[in-house]
Amino acid sequence: MIKKLSILVMIFSLIVLSSCSNKPIKEHSSSTHNLEALSTIESNNRLLTQIYQVAETGKVSKDKWKSGEDTIMEVEKDWGLADNKSEANSGTYATYEKKQVVFGFNEKGQIYDLRSHSNKLQHITQKETEQVLGAPDEIRHFQEQNIYVYQINQTYQLKLIFPPATDNTDRKLSHISVVYLPWDPSVNETDPSYSIDTMTITEKIGQLMMIGLESTSIDQQATYYIKQKKVGGFILLKKNIENTQQTVDFINDLKRNNDNQIPLFLGIDEEGGRITRLPEEISATPSSQAIGKRNDSDWSYQVGKLLAKKVKAFGFNINFAPVLDVNSNPNNPVIGDRSFGDEPELVSNMAIAQMKGLAAENVMPVGKHFPGHGDTAVDSHIDLPLLDHSLERLQQVELVPFQQAIDHGVEAMMIGHLMVPSIDPDNPATLSEEMIQGVLRNELGFDGLVISDDLTMGAILENYEIGDAAVQAIQAGTDLLLICHGYDQIDAVFDAMEEAVANGEISMQNLDDSVDRVLKLKEKYGITNEKMESIDVEQLNQEIKEILQTE
Known part of the structure; x- marks a missing residue:
């Protein structure tokens, strides 16, 4: 009897509680509306995040x-x-x-x-x-x-x-x-806020130079190039980088000394794998070959973002990557695991994904080494390699990744020091109007920034006087000259450029067109002389670890 009574009491209590909970909803229809609205808002919030x-x-x-x-x-x-x-x-x-x-x-x-x-x-x-x-x-x-x-x-x-x-x-x-x-055809290029019309000849020539330094801190020569020659940018190599804080301080000093209204390009070769310039305390990222073997464009994109985050943390705004070379010659002494692979489509897919990852973090990618350094037997750091293929073969293999990158919006391309007799039997690609204006711009449709490979490499110095080579490169259609070693070599290029502009060998139209390309990209990427703070190495390495753990 007691047990039955207890059950009846429990049932009565549940009925009362149920009535109490329903009473406000029945009496206030707006409460129902509010609950539904809250559910809709939560759903919309999730949807917006997903979008x-x-x-x-x-x-x-x-x-x-x-x-x-x-x-x-x-x-x-x-x-x-x-x-x-x-x-x-x-x-x-x-x-x-x-x-x-x-x-x-x-x-x-x-x-x-x-x-x-x-x-x-x-x-x-x-x-x-x-x-x-x-x-x-x-x-x-x-x-x-x-x-x-x-x-x-x-x-x-x-x-x-x-x-x-x-x-x-x-x-x-x-x-x-x-x-x-x-x-997007509706996106119209805007003129850069830096006015070419008010720039001096020295300032214009300076914008077409990206130079290397011989020190690990700003020296008198670097200050001279910034303040007197109005140099447009610097590239830092392994010899310039000792540790994290030293590198941040070095870059900040370069920016601080730039009294030009136009900020500096600050570049580095950070491809991943064995081609890394950053301090050892920063965790490594995989080589292009390792990315190619995995053949996952989403992962290549994420690695591209990592590369950008690494270099951006130091204050760099250009990364000379991705490598677009097809590694079709296993005996190639210079490319090897720097390439994503030996198939043009694989290289295209992985390189384009990495390129997009770099750009997504607001670091300017540079595709290299046009027209393709993969099937050569000589290292261009030492002497001039020969790419002895017909145009038809180049179109089927070497040029494919470059064409794909152009179709996907690559904005800067590095020209390699390569002899390609089928295109130009007399000049390496860096100095060849047939290669730059004819193939790269007219046939492949590239209208972005053309950057020379380092003019102090053996391929140039063993065969040309560097000043003459610099002038010929600009005449051929190169926009930005890379001179990585030797203040005497840098001085020789500045002198030759100034003379060539003064005597009309380089026209003002040619000069202005190249300067315009440089300035537009500096503007687009929001490049400034803003000082960087010290780097949280632990946090940066944790981000790298998290992405690479998906391997």
Whole structure:
């Protein structure tokens, strides 16, 4: 009897509690609304976070398509023809209604604008967007729409489009767009804020020089090149780097002494593997060959970001990587494991991913060594290598990664000291108008910054007077000269350049075109003379460890 009574009491208590908990909801319908709204907000917040994360990879959803990587031909092969296509000033747009996806592509069929009109997006408001993603980098207006623009990195831009609200409430999202900037026809190049018109001849010539130093701290000669010659940048080699704090102090001193309005390019060769210049206390990253063997473009991208984080922490803004050479000659004395592999497509995929990783961290990548150092038997540091292949063979092997990198927006390319008789029987690539203007610019379509390999390498010094070589390189189409060793060699280049400009061997138009390319990239990458603080080596190494543990 007592047991039955206890059960009845428990049931009665549960009924009372249930009634009490339901009473406010029944009496106040707004409470139900608030609970639903909270659920929607949480869902929208998660969705906004996901949108931003996938946009970093060039996507708008979990579908495989990537802006800046895929073509409309690949989409049509997989999804069939679009429901409709429309022309706009910026290109052609293909709409797939059932997929709620639109592809914007250029005349080559390359997708640069990827849009999603998913129903899930259309409950997100402007206010929620700002709460989760912060204020947009820019708000644009088109046909009464508000377009929130988030600059994801140097490669991708995320746009969220909000049409006007009919009832004057918070606007709700219509669709999103991920734009691959290097291919976007609507992105107009702006003139750099540094005015070429007000620059002296000395300042212009200086901007075309990136030089090495013989010391581990700023010396009188470095100060002279900065203040008197207005040099455009420095490259630091292993001999200049002793430890972390010394390197940070060295770079800060170079910046501090730059009284020019134009900041310095500060470059380094940090490829990973055996080609590293950074202090030993910074953890190593894998060689290109190791990355190629894994054949995972996402991982190559992450390693590219690591390389950028490492060099950026010291104050460098240029990394002379990735290597685009196809390692087709196993006896090659200089490339070897610096290459991603012996297949052009593998090299292309891994190098482009690494290039994007570097750029995502706002470090300027430089593809090298055009037209391809992989099938040579001589080290260009010692003498002049011969690449004795027909143009047809070059187009099938050596040039493939360079063409792919150009198609994916590479902005700077290093020219190797290579004799290619099928293109120019008289001059190495660095000094060849046929190679630079003919092949690289006209045939491959590269309009970015052309950088010479080091002019103090044996390939040049054993065969040319360095001043003459520097002038010929600029005449051939090189924009930025790399002179890594010897103050006497640097002086000789400055003297020869000044004389060539004075006597008209280098035209003012030629000079200004190269300076313009330099300044635009300094502006684009936000390069400044801002001082770097000391490096948290432990934190940096932990980041490296976390990525490499996914190996």
